Amino acid sequence: MTKQYKYLYGPVPSRRIGLSLGVDILKPKTCTFNCIYCQLKKTDTLTTERQSFFPPDEIIDEIRERITVDKVKTDYITFSGSGEPTLSQDIGVIIDGIKEFTDIPVAVITNGSLLWKEEVRQDILHADLVIPSLDAALEESFHKINRPHPALKLDKIKQGILDFRKEYQGQIWLEILFVAGINDSGRDLDALLAFIEQLGPDKVQLNTVERPPLEKNSLALSSRTLHEIVNKFSGRVEIAGESGRKIDIGDNENLTPEEAIMEMLRRRPCTAIDINSTTGFGRDIIVKALDTLHEKGSIIKEAMYGKEYYRIK
């Protein structure tokens, strides 16, 4: 049986960046937002205060072991997970620690809400790729979709992302997630487009609700509407997961099927097909393991858009 890591998950295939070794440096669920579409649970700790959640050396040691001893194959080492990763005041030290033993690029997936803090911008300056999100460029829509900590103001967040663009030499891919009727009006799109033009990101990725969201009334945009938005935005805009990139999953590294499933579901709801393609276990084995976990009460099933998702209870 392979060692279970405390701070790492995967590598998992990501729609945005290929195969990704996830690093989770927060206590679940700690975030500056409580987004209506979040795939995790409701935010337990809504905060803008940074802190040290776990000893950074322990985290660096795990990553080092996974890369240099297990020799896992991954396209990126990615900070993401149980909330907003820049809430950890250790993220800069950990990124620099990773750079001492590997050339594998480091990505930070952030909601961008703390980039107005100079120390946050400094901390992630050595990452190779930063994916900030900005779902709304109008204050009213921002509050409806992201439900931020009361101290956060949209203008300040936008300025923080713009300041980071000026200081940072790596790639910035802006992500926008649309929820039907919340941030997809003509005014919303015009304001988002104006922000994109001001920012000049290397790429813009559009997304919509695909997995069971926190609020059940968070509805997806149709594929047609998303493509209309792509046309309106033009240039470096794509729909996440439509870049045509193939992901090589590798082996399942000797986890049992139940362990592999729980590892994936710790991060997000998945279908049996997601689990099958990620873990490399055959479909029958996955179905049987899902049934076992479901009977034990470890996981629950939820239907959405004609698909059956599993999530940890």
Ligand code: SF4
């Ligand atoms: S979607 Fe991301 S930013 Fe929004 S509440 Fe969930 S973890 Fe936080």
